[in-house]
Amino acid sequence: MNARTETELLLPPMHSPARLSNTHLDALEEETVFILREVAAAFERPTLLFSGGKDSLVLLKCAEKAFGAGRIPYPLLMIDTGHNFPEVTAYRDQRAEELGADLIVRSVEDSMARGTVRLAHPGESRNAHQSVTLLEAIEEFRFDALIGGARRDEEKARAKERIFSHRDSFGQWQPKDQRPELWTLFNTRLAPGEHFRVFPISNWTELDVWQYIEREHVGLPSIYYTHKREVVERRGLLVPVTDLTPARDGETVQVRDVRFRTVGDITTTCPVESLAADAGDVVLETLSVDVSERGATRMDDMTSEASMEKRKKDGYF
C-alpha cells in the first residue's frame, strides 16, 4: 500500500459519511448488539477481551450502545505480553476509565514467573504464550464466556468458527466437532469447567470496521494513522525498530510514513506504508489493497498455513 496511488480515481465524495450507502452497518451493529445482550443474559461470569485494538474498540462501541456508558455488565480482560505499543495501552486504560468499566490485566510475565510459560529462548515471541495466561485468568475468575473481536474475514480458521464457540475444560477448540448453530437459537449449555468464546463481530469485514469507525467517530490509538517510524525491510514486511526488535546486521534503518492495520505484540506486528490520516483515508486505502490484513502485518501467521488453527486449538483468542 505504497502512498495513496490512484485513490483519487475512487470518487472524492466518499470522504463524506453522509454520502456513503452504509445501511449495512446498521444491520451488522444490530446483530452485534443482539449477541452482546445474549451473553449478558445467558452467562453468569462473562468478560470482554479488550486489547485497545480497533476491533475491540468497535466491539466496545457496540456494547456502549447495547447497555449505555457506565452500564456494560461485564469486566474487560486484557492479556498483556509485556511487549505492547505504549500508545495502545495508554488508550486502552483511558477508554476503560471513560466507560467506567472494570479492567482486568493479566500478564504473560507473571505466568513466566510462575513457571507456567517457558520461552524457548529469551527473544521468542510471547504471542502464542498468551493462551496460557488467558486460560489461567479464566480459571482464576471462573469466566464462563469470553467475548472477542475476531472476524471471519481475517483468517481461514476463523472463517470456520461459530459465533458461540464451545471450549472444553482444557480450553480447547474442537474444530471438527462444532455444535450446529441454528438460526439465532444459541445453545449456551455448559458442563462445569467449560466455557464459550463469543464473537459478536464475526460477520464484519475489515472495510466494515473502518466504515463504522468513520461513521461513529470511534477513537483509536494514534498508531492506526500515519506517523513517521523507524523500520527495516525484512521478508517483504516493514518491521518496526524498537528496543525489542532491533535492526539486524546488514539491515538499513529507514524512517517511513506508516500506519498499523492490526495491533498486537510488538514482536509480531508490522506497519504498512501509508499517509492515511483519518478513518476516511483508511476506508479508501482498504478499498484498494491487494494484501490481506494479517498477510501484510503478522509475522506469526506466516509460519505455517495452519498456525492460527493450531493456536486456537490450544486456547488462543
Place this chain on the structure above:
Amino acid sequence: MSTTTATLDNTALHGDTGTALRFITCGSVDDGKSTLIGRLLVDSKTVLQDQLAGVQRGGETDLALLTDGLSAEREQGITIDVAYRYFSTARRKFIIGDAPGHEQYTRNMVTAASAADAAVVLVDATKLAWAAEVEDGTVVKRELLPQTRRHTLLAHLLRVQSIVFAVNKLDAIDDAGLAFERISTALNAFAEAAGVQVAAIVPISALKGWNVATRHADWVGYEGPSLLELLEELPVTVQDEAVPFAFPVQWVEKFSSSADTSQGRRVFWGRVASGHVEPGQRVTVLPSNQTATVAQVLSHTRQPKVVHAGHSAGIVLDREVDVSRGDWLLAPGAFEPVREITATVAWLDDEPLVAGRVYWALQGHRWVKAKVARIVDRVNITTLESEPATQLEANSIGDVVLSLQQPLAVLPFTQSRALGSLVLVDTASHKTSAAVLVQPAAAKA
C-alpha cells in the same frame, strides 16, 4: 506493491448494500462447491495476493483451498465445516456459507442453511448417467445423488427463499447441451415431486469460470444470466410480519434510578419474532398470563421507535408484571399455548433420536424439557415416501410428536420461522441434536 488492482467492483459503497444476500453453496462431495466460491472470490477480485499465493500447489491454483481453512480439510481434500466468506460486487454485498457435502457433516450444512436467503445446490454433471436412455434392456432413471436430494430438501424445509441449481463440470462433457437438458429435466422432476420451487437452473464451469461471474455465450443452449448476475437479483428473506405480535424476552434490564427514560421500570430486550410493537399496544405474558400495555418502545440503540419483525426492541410496560428471560410477550388472544407439538426434525447428532427420551428444547430464549412421545415416520431421501421408523439416525429427516414440560406458543414453521423453530439439546452431552420445525397439526392442538 501496486494498487492497480483497485477496482470499483470490489467496493461496498455502491448500490443498496443494506440488503446483503446470505447464500450457501451445497450439494454432494466433489461437486465443486469450494472451487465455485474460490472462483466467485477471484472473479470479484476479493482474493488478495497473499491469499492467492497461499493456494498455489505445484504451479496450479487450487481455488478450493481458499475456503478449506482447517488442516484436516486440507489433508483430506474435503470440506468439514462451513466457511463464511464475504465479497461485494458493484451492486451488492454477499455473505457465502460454503457447506460441506459429506453426509456425516450434514449438521454443518443445516447450520449454514438456517441463516441463508438462498441456496446454490451444485450438481456434478459428470457423475450422472445422463447419456444412456436404455441400458441392458431397461430404461435408466437419471437418479440424482442422495446428497443433492438431501440438501435440496433441507434447504426447502428450512424455507430458504430461493433454491438455485448450478449444473457444474459441463465443460468436461462432449455433448454438454444434451447433458444440461436432461439433467435439468431430472432436477425439475425431483423438485416438483418434493414441492420445491426452483429459482433457476444455471449451467456452469466453476473451474473455468463459465457462467459464474460472467456469461459464457453460445453454450449448451442457455441464454440466462450468469450465476452471479442471478444472485445480485435474488430477494432477501421476507419477515413473517403478517403474524400477530410475538416477542421472546432475551434480557431484562433493571434500572434503579427513576430519572432515566425507563421511568424506573424494567426494559425487556429481545428481537420481535412477528408483527410489530408500538406504544399503547396490549400484551399478554407467557407463562404468567398477566396483561399490560406497552408504554415505550426502544430501537436496538435505544432510540424511540416502532419496531417490526426481525429487529431488536426494548419494551417498557405500563405496570409491574412478572416477566423474566425466556418469557414471551404476545398479542392477547392471538396464540394458544400447547403442551404437545408435531414437528419435522432434522436429526444432527451421531447418537440417534429414540422415542421416550427427554431432551432440552429451546424456543426463542425459553428452555423447556421435551419428551419424544413417538416417532411418526421418516422420509426416504430417494423415494420421498414416508416410512415407519423406531429411531432417527444422524442426518435423517422425520416427523415426531414432542410433549412439553411447559406450554409454548407455536405456529407452523411455514407461517413463522421464529415461532415455528426449536432446537433440541442432549441433556447429557449438551450437543445440539436437532433442528425442529413445527407442523400445522400442532398449532391446532
